[in-house]
Amino acid sequence: MIVAGVVLDSPDAQQLAAFYQRLLGWNAVQDEPDWVKLGDPAGGPGLSFQTEAHYVRPVWPTGPDDPQMSIHLDIQVTDLEEAGLHAEKAGATKAGFQPHEDVRIYLDPAGHPFCLFL
Numbered sequence: 001m002i003v004a005g006v007v008l009d010s011p012d013a014q015q016l017a018a019f020y021q022r023l024l025g026w027n028a029v030q031d032e033p034d035w036v037k038l039g040d041p042a043g044g045p046g047l048s049f050q051t052e053a054h055y056v057r058p059v060w061p062t063g064p065d066d067p068q069m070s071i072h073l074d075i076q077v078t079d080l081e082e083a084g085l086h087a088e089k090a091g092a093t094k095a096g097f098q099p100h101e102d103v104r105i106y107l108d109p110a111g112h113p114f115c116l117f118l
Helices: 013-024 080-090
Strands: 005-010 027-032 035-039 046-051 073-076 103-107 113-117
Touching: 005 013, 013 027, 013 035, 013 046, 013 080, 080 103, 080 113
Parallel strands: 005 046, 073 113
Antiparallel strands: 027 035, 035 046, 103 113
């Protein structure tokens, strides 16, 4: 078995895929109205996005009755400050709660948390 990719739900697959194209610099290898798959130019698993009509934005950090994140992406970078500025320019929001010194947590436009780390 091979993990071929990760799929993120969102209210608009096209918009979320466009954000990750700006963030990662990856190209679309499959592009349909409610489904987009980005391919890693270095090989490895892709990242896909699907439109979910009843999508509920996760809350991070969560409280007892909040919608829980079910997955987050860890993205290794060489410079946290530079990568954070790039993420914000691409459309991410820096999370208010930052529990680690060497990790920066951001939220994509659909609310999925992702971590930048060295």
